[in-house]
Amino acid sequence: MRVFKIAAVSAAAVMVLAACGDAPDEETETTSDTDNAADEGEQTGDDESEETAAGGDNSDFKACMISDAGGFDDQSFNQAAHSGLTGAEESLGIEIADAESNSDAEFAPNIDAMVQQGCDFVIGAGFLLEQAIEDAANANPDTNFGLVDSGFQDADFAPIEIDNGKPILFNTSEAAFLAGYLAAGMTETDKVATYGGLPIPSVQIFMDGFSDGVDAYNEDNGAAVELLGWDKEAQNGSFANSFDDQSQGASLGEQFISQGADIIMPVAGPVGLGTASVAEGTDTKLIWVDSDGYETTEYGDLILTSVLKHMGPAVEGAITETVNGEFSNEPYVGTLENEGVSLAPFYDFEDAVPQELKDKLAEYEEQIISGELVVESPNAP
Amino acid sequence: MSEPNSPGSRPTSDDSGHEEPTQADTSQDEGGPAGSTGADDTAYDPRSGSAILRQVVGGDVVISLLAVVIALLLGGVLIAFADEDVAKTVSYIFARPADFFAASWEAVSDAYKALFRGAIFDYEADTFNRKIRPITESMTFATPLILAGLGIAVGFRAGLFNIGAQGQIIVGGIVAAYLGFAYDLPAVLHLLLCILGGALGGALWGFIPGILKARTGANEVIVTIMLNWIAVNLIAYVLTLGKFNASGTGLRSPQIGPHAGYPPLIPDFLVPGNTFRLHWGFVVAILATIFVWWLLERSTIGFEVRAAGANPHAARTAGMSVGRVTVLTMVIAGGLAGLAATSQVLVTGGSLTAGVAATYGFDAITVALLGRSRPLGTFLAGLLFGAFQSGGTLMQSVTSTPIDIVFVVQSVIVLLIAAPPLVRAIFRLPDPDAPPKRGRAATKEAAA
Structure with a gap:
């Protein structure tokens, strides 16, 4: 008996489901066909434009x-x-x-x-x-x-x-230099801070550039802005020892804030979100790294700027070279000059950053691009 | 759950041990979900913890095989769901159902063909080497799974839920890698030293929960899970220390010495010009399987292990030291997991990274379950999972089917093995533990 009951129930279920599927089907039947046609049209259109843009058929690559x-x-x-x-x-x-x-x-x-x-x-x-x-x-x-x-x-x-x-x-130290200069110019407590995820070159290079930027500001303006969390000379500083433990970011952030820092640059991926959570509600601002934190995190109102590493365009560029038969084993090094690294816009702080400081940053950017100023780092590629 | 969790407690009543084999088994079979409660109790509680273990150990091969079949079918459904062509055709399934079924069939068969090509034999490859390479890859992936799986299986047979293979692999890997790159010894000797070191490292990490359980009654499930986390953080820390951190990145140790790696298993004169990764670690896995079989089935220690697993109170009454058996079992389990680490670290150009253990420690639990905690069963289950892993790699790159499908298949296998009544219900198999039901099931089958 039970078998029949189960069979009956499942049969009913199938009918109900089938009925549900039936109603929209009439419409989708026609629309899907036109959709498909439209899709195909679009695709062929795209293909043509791509081919003309790239100057040939690359579909075999x-x-x-x-x-x-x-x-x-x-x-x-x-x-x-x-x-x-x-x-x-x-x-x-x-x-x-x-x-x-x-x-x-x-x-x-x-x-x-x-x-x-x-x-x-x-x-x-x-x-x-x-x-x-x-x-x-x-x-x-x-x-x-x-x-x-x-x-x-x-x-x-x-x-x-x-x-x-x-x-x-x-070579992220170039963009990080600008971030350090900006931070030193924007701090009200004369203390800024940075920390890393792990003590590895691709992290420390951010911190080196940041440190140099702070020093350059002090020299230009006779200021005494102090950097917490990184000693470039000794290559020694604060690390979360993790790229995913946000509680580490929170406790490091709290430490820095209690020591009086009001701008912090976490170089530790999502760990920085922990710092952002403790910075919220205080006057502390953050400088994000790798991606544009204003867009990728929910703490846009805390983020002064971001030190950007344009990995996507760099990869795309390397592929383009290879497609065009111009592959070389020479390393691609992203710099300010080839726009492989850059400083993000200030967004909410656009008005808060004095024009004088903006001019100075533009001037330094030019100097770095022209090679007049070289940001030295033992971690540079 | 009703009983307080007091390991080492005296039997509450004399008959609990006596009637438990029949009662516990039937009650477990009646209530499939009971499996979820078993993990919380220690094996010393004869009514829950070890009962589920015994059921897993005592289940039959047919259920295991059917579980694999069902899991692959479910995997097929998921592959079809994930496929873009199928998603397109499903929108007009009632107008032209043939399209939908053709697309589904194509998606699923393509994926499983790629799985086969990547796991067993690549019939589309150009050269003989390339054709047979997949099976060697499967064996390479299977090696750590078999070794760690054996460790778990030994624990299960002693009534111990050893969840700590992950940590034991990591610590074994640290020791093996250190001996591998810090010293330069002659051939054979260096490799043997590294293997021994890896096994000892794992054994140490198994000894800790063993002694804690034997002396203080600490629950081995909790202790091994915690030790896993300690090991994860330990390896991250160790990689930033002096000799381990020659690269200055804290991510990878130096490479092991030229004589510290397992040599390739398939010599060049057998298959000329081969680049197979399969190495002598696989032979270690075979030897370990034979050793565990001997240990459990032929040695005195093995008898004590099985006795303690079947009924610790009876074992104690018979004059065995259950504490000693617990420690010994955990040390052996850890040692086997440590050997699993050597198959990862001691390869040509091998080095230590934080990901040395991958998820082998947890996959090994599945392997031991599927293998019914028998040495041969674990060996075969390890091979199957190795084949899934190897085939999944090709499946992912050729048909862009997510490799996660493989994990779903593996997980469904565990789920089904933990609930034999479900498998029996699907295939209308009779329940061997309930003779009266057999007649009814048969008539039902006839009626249907």
């Missing part, structure tokens, strides 16, 4: 990317690099493929799978993929490789060059 354990939806590093890949797909009409690595053990198999399916340019996102990309580049001399945010190194971590491997690096 395949660019591929492998993430580290963060995945392409990490709202940070991997995602930024991946936006370059999808950008290249749109602008060049190339084929793309991507694979997320859930663990370090998957780097090599993922790269191998990409090479096997005929990728012409394989990009690894992050320092952790260095070894795997290096091995694959040596084993597959006919394929070109790219590596974001790290150079190639031998077993003793001495830098080496690989004929078919291109490092994509960023």
Whole structure:
């Protein structure tokens, strides 16, 4: 009996569901067809314009990317690099493929799978993929490789060059210098602060530039703005020892605020959100890094500016070069000059920043671009 | 849950141990969800904790196989859902259902074809090397799963929920990597030293919950979970220390020495010019499987382990030291997990990163469950999961099916194994523990 009951109920359920699906179906039948037609029309239109823009049919070129354990939806590093890949797909009409690595053990198999399916340019996102990309580049001399945010190194971590491997690096100290100058000019307590996620070169380079910017302001104006959290000489400072533990960001933020700092630059990805949460309601302002914090975080009203690292355009640029047959193993280094790094707009603080300071920042930016001023950092690429 | 959680407590009544094998089993089978409560109790409570364990250990092979089949079918449904063409055709499913079914079939079959090509045999590859490479990749991925899975299985047989394989792998990896790059010893000797070091590192991390449980009655589930977190933070810290941090990045240790890595398993004269990653770590996994079989089925310690797992009170009454068995079991489990770490660190050009343990420690629990905590079963389950992993990589890159599907399949397998009545209900299998029902089930089947 029970069997029949179940059968009856499920039959009824199917009928109900079918009825539900029926009603919109009449409409979607026609609209979907037109949609499809429209889609196809759009697509062909797009393709044509792409082809003319890129000056040829690139659909036989395949660019591929492998993430580290963060995945392409990490709202940070991997995602930024991946936006370059999808950008290249749109602008060049190339084929793309991507694979997320859930663990370090998957780097090599993922790269191998990409090479096997005929990728012409394989990009690894992050320092952790260095070894795997290096091995694959040596084993597959006919394929070109790219590596974001790290150079190639031998077993003793001495830098080496690989004929078919291109490092994509960023000299963020240039933009961080401007941020430091700005912070020193904007502080009311004469104390600014910074801290990092882990003591690694790609983090410390922000802190070096920031420190130099503060020093330059002090020299220009005879001021005595103090930087907490980083000693450039000793290469020593405050670290959250994490890129995801926001409570660390909160406690570091509290420390700095109690010591009197009113502008803080966290160089630790999402950890900075912890700092933002304790800064809320105080007069403390933040300087965000990597992405534009005004747009990517919910603390836009606290964010004075952001030190931007344009990973997407850099990746897209490297792909474009390779598509055009101009691949070189020379590292791409993002600078203020090639707009690989930059300082974001001030948004809510646009009026609060004095024109004099803005002029000074523009002047320094020009000096750095022209090479008149070199921001020195032991962590520079 | 009604009983206070007091490990080492005396039996509440004499008959609890006596009638428990029949009663507990049937009650577990009747109430499938009871599995969720079992994890909270320690194995010393004969009525809940070890009962679910015993059920898992005592379940039959058919259920395991059917669980895999159901999981793959469900995975297929998800693949179809995730596919863009299927999503398009579903909007006019009633106008032209054929489109929908064709698209679904294509999506699912393409994905599973890629899974097969990536896991067993790549029939589309150009060279023989490339054709057989996938099976070697599967074995490479399986090695840590088998070793850590064996560690979990030994714990299960002793009635211990060892959730700490993750931490044991990490600590084993730290020791193995340090011995690997800090010293330079002759061939063979260096490798053996590193393997031994890795096993000892894992064993130490297993010893801590073991001794805490034996001496103070601390719940091994909680202690091992906490030790996992300690290990995660420990490795992050260790990687920033002097010798480990030669790169100055705090993310990767130096490479291990030239003699510290497992040599490739398949020699060049057998398959010329091969670049297989499969190494002698797989042989270690085979040896470990044989060792665990001998340990559990043939040795005195194994008898005590099984006795303590089946009924600690009876074991104590029989004069066995349950505390000693607990410590020993955890040390062996940790040692096996430490060996799993060596298969990751001790490879050519290998080095230590914070991700050394990946999710092997947790996948190993699934492997041990699927393998019914038997050595051979765990070995085969490890191979299956290794194949999923290897195939999932290709599936992801060729058909852009998210590799997460593989995790869903693995998780569904665990879910089904924890609830055998569900599997029996789906396939209308008779319940072996309830003879009276058998007749009814048969008539039902005939009627339907």
